[in-house]
Amino acid sequence: MSYQKKLVSNRVDGMSESIWVEFVQLALDHKPVNLGQGFPDFEAPECVRKGLADAAIGPNNVVLNQYTRGFGHPRLVNALANVYGKLTNRVIDPKKEVLVTIGAYQALYSTFMALLNEGDEVIIIEPFFDCYEPMVRMAGGTPVFIPLRLNKTDNGNVSSSDWILDMTELESKFSSRTKMIVVNTPHNPIGKIFSRSELEAIGALCKKYDSIALMDEVYEWIFYKGSEHFRMNSLEDMWDRTVTVGSAGKTFSVTGWKLGWVYGPERLLRPIQLLHQNCIYTCNTPAQEAIAIGFETEVPKIGQSDCYWQELVDLLQPKRDRMTELLKSVDMAPTIPDGGYFMVADFSKLADKIDLSGETGSKDYRFVKWLTKNRKLQGIPMSAFYSKEHKSLGENLIRFCFIKTDETLTKAADIIRDLKKSLEN
Numbered sequence: 001m002s003y004q005k006k007l008v009s010n011r012v013d014g015m016s017e018s019i020w021v022e023f024v025q026l027a028l029d030h031k032p033v034n035l036g037q038g039f040p041d042f043e044a045p046e047c048v049r050k051g052l053a054d055a056a057i058g059p060n061n062v063v064l065n066q067y068t069r070g071f072g073h074p075r076l077v078n079a080l081a082n083v084y085g086k087l088t089n090r091v092i093d094p095k096k097e098v099l100v101t102i103g104a105y106q107a108l109y110s111t112f113m114a115l116l117n118e119g120d121e122v123i124i125i126e127p128f129f130d131c132y133e134p135m136v137r138m139a140g141g142t143p144v145f146i147p148l149r150l151n152k153t154d155n156g157n158v159s160s161s162d163w164i165l166d167m168t169e170l171e172s173k174f175s176s177r178t179k180m181i182v183v184n185t186p187h188n189p190i191g192k193i194f195s196r197s198e199l200e201a202i203g204a205l206c207k208k209y210d211s212i213a214l215m216d217e218v219y220e221w222i223f224y225k226g227s228e229h230f231r232m233n234s235l236e237d238m239w240d241r242t243v244t245v246g247s248a249g250k251t252f253s254v255t256g257w258k259l260g261w262v263y264g265p266e267r268l269l270r271p272i273q274l275l276h277q278n279c280i281y282t283c284n285t286p287a288q289e290a291i292a293i294g295f296e297t298e299v300p301k302i303g304q305s306d307c308y309w310q311e312l313v314d315l316l317q318p319k320r321d322r323m324t325e326l327l328k329s330v331d332m333a334p335t336i337p338d339g340g341y342f343m344v345a346d347f348s349k350l351a352d353k354i355d356l357s358g359e360t361g362s363k364d365y366r367f368v369k370w371l372t373k374n375r376k377l378q379g380i381p382m383s384a385f386y387s388k389e390h391k392s393l394g395e396n397l398i399r400f401c402f403i404k405t406d407e408t409l410t411k412a413a414d415i416i417r418d419l420k421k422s423l424e425n
Contacts, residue, residue: 011138019130019384026369032376033411035400036368038188038342039255042405045308047297048252051290064289070281071273072100072261073288079295080246080261086299088234096266099273100283104218104247104260105131106276111214111243111262112139114275120179125165127385127394129188129216141180144173145387148190150335160191160337167201174205180212181205186219186229189344189385189399191337193223196230203238212268213238218247218260221309223339224317233264240265243272248291253312253403257287316341319402319409326413330420332398341403344382348396353423363395377415 020037027034043049055064071077072094081094092098101107108131116122118140124132126147136143148163183202185194194202206213215232223229233242243264249255262272294308301307305314320336323343327334333346351367359366364381372378382394402409 015134018134019380023368023372023378023380026372027378030372030376030378032372032378033408033415034378035402035404035408035412036378036380038401038403039249040253040403041408042253044253045294045298047308048254048290048294051293052257052286055286055289061289064285066285067282068285068288070277071095072098072283073285073292076100076261076288076292076295079292079299080263083295083299084244084263088231088239090234090239092263093266097269098261098263099269099276100288101260101262101276102280102283103249103258104216104245105258106280107245107260107262108132108214108216109135110272110275110279111245112136112141113279114271115212115243115268116141116179119177121175121177123170123173123178123181124387125181125183126387126390127189127382128182129184130384132182133387142177143387144178145390146170146173147386147390147393148192158333158335160187160193160335160339161195163190163192163335165194165198165202167198167205170202171205174209174211176209178209178211180214182214182216183232184216186217186223186337186339188219188340189342189380189382190335191340191342191344193227193229193339196235199230199232200235203232203235206241207237211241213242215242215244217244218250219340220246221251222313222316222341224313224320224337227338229339240267243268248287248294252291252294252308254291257284257291259283259287259291316403319404319406322409322413323400323402326416327400330416332416341401343400343402344397345400346396347398350420350423351396362391364397368398371419375415375419377412 023036055061077094077098080098081092085092112135116139120141121144122136122141123144126145133143148165151162151164213232220229233239233244243262246261248257248259298308324334324336327345331349335344347367356366356370359369362383364383368379368381379398379400382397382399383391386394
């Protein structure tokens, strides 16, 4: 007997596998030097690794292997309220204004599902992390896209700050239906850090159109010399309409632990907490204990050279600069990031010398597949971070991750140099 009712929910109609499914499998099949996915290939800080081990096997920690509080392990939400209270200069209620989630992914998903109604519009700045659009659609919202536009300079160098958000164009995207704008800073994949004046302009539009600012700040600790990370929720009259997402994976280099959080005013956090309790209920207790220990260890050292986050930036900046010079040397034009650990490069001059006809997809997909299979080096095609109508903006771009050991980066450098030599012969 055939099944007459519609099998698939409207929420997932038309959805396909994400780019990560395809390119993770491609990496497993071809075993390239992987500069695609954003995770380090070196050790996380000892304080969180030891904290996790002690939580799991410590003789007096039996309870830490059991369920903890659904909205967040008490020790962790207290640590989060403490650090963000200091950074925003306000008292944050750990019970009512903080929620621990299964990674920043679930923090984003729960926020969209809890705050959006059918037909609500959400402004998404392109390029964007690829989960934003499907999550908004699943929640019944309508994505409204606006691209960052590259303001090219004459000196040959492109900085992430050269990628501009036009505020006149942005206001044209706001309307009475605008429920939310998503702002990712420091930005993945460009590395742009939105300036205080840019955030003030965005905040002014949120107040004018009674909209929420959803701030994705998972790379909040990674900003380089001459840059500064500003927080929307610390600006005048913006706390009450801002929801901010963070990530333990990015904060302590433990992406596999899949812990994140969202914090903000009770009026916005309460519905997110209720959505969470009926979807996830609670998160991994030992990992939450370990991340709390990490914050308790590192927060007192903020501003000091031995603080983990300062050590991480000091480690990453030379890697960033090394990759910049490497890409320039092989005719790939990089955007030098002010924050985060990704670098976007224009590969068009190089790819014009390569026969990509054996691969499928847009130019960037074909180049990345060819590079993975034939040269054993993987990046990520940038059109994946654009909406359907703007994918052409990313078709000459590739994203590389540089939070890797020097050994890994040397292997990548050798591959790229050998590629250029082979094309010159």
